[in-house]
Amino acid sequence: MFISTLFPRITSCILIVATCALMPISNAQQAPQVSLQFLSFPEQLESEPVELLIGEGKTIIVDIPGNELSPAYKVPPLPSIAVGKTTTNEEGKSVFQAYGTANSISAKKQIILLIRKGEKNSDGFAVLPLNGQLDEFAGGNYLLINASKMQVGGIIGDNKFTLKPGQKDLLKPKASHTAGGCQVTLSYLKGDKWKVFYDTRWVVNVRYRSLIFFYQDPESGSLGVAPIMDFL
Numbered sequence: 472m473f474i475s476t477l478f479p480r481i482t483s484c485i486l487i488v489a490t491c492a493l494m495p496i497s498n499a500q501q502a503p504q505v506s507l508q509f510l511s512f513p514e515q516l517e518s519e520p521v522e523l524l525i526g527e528g529k530t531i532i533v534d535i536p537g538n539e540l541s542p543a544y545k546v547p548p549l550p551s552i553a554v555g556k557t558t559t560n561e562e563g564k565s566v567f568q569a570y571g572t573a574n575s576i577s578a579k580k581q582i583i584l585l586i587r588k589g590e591k592n593s594d595g596f597a598v599l600p601l602n603g604q605l606d607e608f609a610g611g612n613y614l615l616i617n618a619s620k621m622q623v624g625g626i627i628g629d630n631k632f633t634l635k636p637g638q639k640d641l642l643k644p645k646a647s648h649t650a651g652g653c654q655v656t657l658s659y660l661k662g663d664k665w666k667v668f669y670d671t672r673w674v675v676n677v678r679y680r681s682l683i684f685f686y687q688d689p690e691s692g693s694l695g696v697a698p699i700m701d702f703l
Contacts, residue, residue: 505549507546511596514538514697537697552575555567573600581600584616585597585599613673614682617685623694625657627642628655629645652674653672656670681698
């Protein structure tokens with residue numbers, strides 16, 4: 472009689488303990504994370520990955536392509552974005568050598584631009600985190616981001632734009648030529664005059680969206696434009 476009365480209580484205690492044991496795992500799964508995608512300029516034929524610092528002495532390896540966005544890396548919210556390489560010092564201890572750092576932003580999805588200061592990763596990067604929340608960025612659209620220190624502007628199809636340093640704009644041009652093309656003329660402001668530096672045609676295609684980055688060469692300072700196609 473005593474055993475049968477006690478058994479349900481023991482079972483209830485086991486269930487409570489098991490539930491409590493599972494709670495930290497559930498909370499860990501729901502811990503906030505951010506999604507980071509990387510892109511490096513100027514483009515290199517064989518870009519070497521770098522390490523991203525995600526905690527005290529903790530890093531992950533991330534790809535930094537120049538012709539497309541990298542895979543998305545899920546990491547905890549970081550106080551800063553620091554890329555570099557782990558080396559061993561004279562005492563045999565691991566040390567993180569930073570190639571570039573920047574204050575983090577609060578966006579859940581981010582595009583991290585790495586602007587090269589030289590040919591090698593070890594020459595360093597200027598790091599520019601951008602908000603990657605692109606809910607209205609649909610196929611056939613162009614997202615323009617001015618990562619340079621110059622004011623740029625121009626015409627893409629039937630759309631005109633001007634961008635100060637750090638600004639971005641979403642354009643939805645219509646095809647104006649055969650085969651779905653549109654005229655593209657890009658300029659930069661020097662003094663009080665606009666100077667054309669890029670004149671061509673781009674395709675407007677609903678199967679992909681285009682990210683257009685303006686940046687300056689770290690050595691010459693000349694303005695460059697990098698069209699990146701994101702296939703849907």
